[in-house]
Amino acid sequence: MKKVLLFIIVTIFLPYSSLWAQYELKSWSFQPQAGVWFGPVAAVPGTELSRVLSTYLGGGIFGRANLPSNMFHSEVGASYNVYGRVGQEKLQVSPIYGAIDFKLPIEFALNFYFKGGAGGSYVKNSPENHSNWLPTGFFGFETSFPAGKWVNIGLRADYYLLYEKHLKPPVDNPGMKIINGHFINIGLMLNVNILAD
């Protein structure tokens, strides 16, 4: 039984490991990209904010460059997202983040990225029009395919944690319940290779 298992594993990984080896053998070269995205944005369903904010639209820009490795990239991005346009309440969120992207090292028609990072978000609510900057955690997933030498088209899903629990309730409303914000932004994206070989 053990032998059979070993055979299966080796059979699966044999071609894969050769691809890997081939990939790593490629010499590192600087591969910057710049892109835009837009799509539906929403508070994560089930969270307290999802009860007062509805799904609306967001869009953003990002830039990316690989680190001295073809698997890891650094990414910076900024976006503008509006949540909840149905009733009176509305939230505008503009995150700026830096992230490390891990590109799945497989040779396939699609590229897959997993991202993690942090930054800050400018938030402004309506109708009170209160605003602030909040520390922000960022996780993302992206899949794209190259459409020619210059352009990549894809889909990205970003999760933002807007951390607000470090703030104290206002002195004139000590009973205020402090919450964090959880948002999910999904976007169609288009990015270009700036220095295509």
Place this chain on the structure above:
Amino acid sequence: MKNKKTVTRIIKFISITGLTFLYTCTGTPVLSDLVNSRISLILKGTYETNDPYPQGSLYMDDALTSGTLAVAPLNTSILSSDVNYFIDIAGIRVAKSSTQPTGSDSSSYWSMFAEERQVLCSTATGLAGYQLLDCLSDNNVAKLGQFFGEGFQYKAVDLPAGTYQRVAVFIRKMVTSPATLYDTNFAVKENLTTIFDNRTINGINLSDEILQYNPSDTLKSTPLLFPLDVKNAHIVIPGDNKPYVMEVRIFMHNLMMQHVISNGSKTTAIEPLTFAAVSDWQANHAATDITKSFSMGGNLLMNARIYVPGNTGSIIINESAAPAANKTYYAVVPSGTTFDPKTTLPYAATSQSAGAPGSTGTIKNLPPGTYDIYKTCDTKRMDTTGEVAGFDGFPETFDNCGTPVTVTAGASSTLDLATCATVITLCP
């Protein structure tokens, strides 16, 4: 070399975002603000802002006390305990100016802060045993009792700071039962039915025309229930974070009257219709006028105010005379403002009850300030000749005490009406 430069750039980017992260550690909670409403919106169906009178009997319209329709069984009293109410409210809105500028769109004029529909019902059972689903849900039968008592909580979101002059309640439907149509021999022809909450119920829809249009509005061009509004509420929402209560009152409780319409079947035949609706204190209900008998709008008044819980005081009013037989109230308005009981409800009011030395009443939840004290009472009613002595539930008569009272937070101020600058004579 090129690689090194790139790596330095990347480190710079990450440092900038890291600094942004660290920069963000003080200030107002913005997200929490969205889920913590400062506002607590209370809707009441009473003249009084606190301690309303218990439910009294229905008043009888003059057409049922004299004339050709003042005969049995038309003038057999409808008991107030037999009256069922079904009220469907689409929402409550406020606006900064009293009138919507011509050409402006509604969404920019109104602040839509309480857009959730509320249904208030006496019962959740319709005809043929069908359940009224919206009446069943959300405790809506109990809410009607609260509406005619100390009020019920209406779901609302916060308002931007500012001064709001107009407060409007959009009443989508109002039904009362029983409503009985008689034939030309005054024998019962049918119990009227209507639709509420998608089910057939006994009753008459008062909101399609009866309470919607003033009798003088022959073209039926100005709806008075959609919305029912007050245009000089002067609600000031401060720009701080303090929770506050907005109290909206519609005077219906103890203002109900038994009415009759001679051509109830809307034909020329004298087939009377009897039903319960608000009193015709403002303009006489033309019970036998074939064009106006279905119009008695304008008899509902409303008002709104705000206060910050914990920053209020009260005024205790005493007088030596025993409580009057007719409905008598103690009312206040902020000092210096004009009080006209026929155009708007007083800022705050309470019922008169027996107490030492003879009568007493406490007006609660008043923000600190100076108030003019009034005593209001019902001494008149409408008949075909106009206003005459009688009772219709509406306290149109008033006395100004003339001695303002100052309220401080957390304290009660007491006023003996015998010490008023003006002698109370009209509401003895």
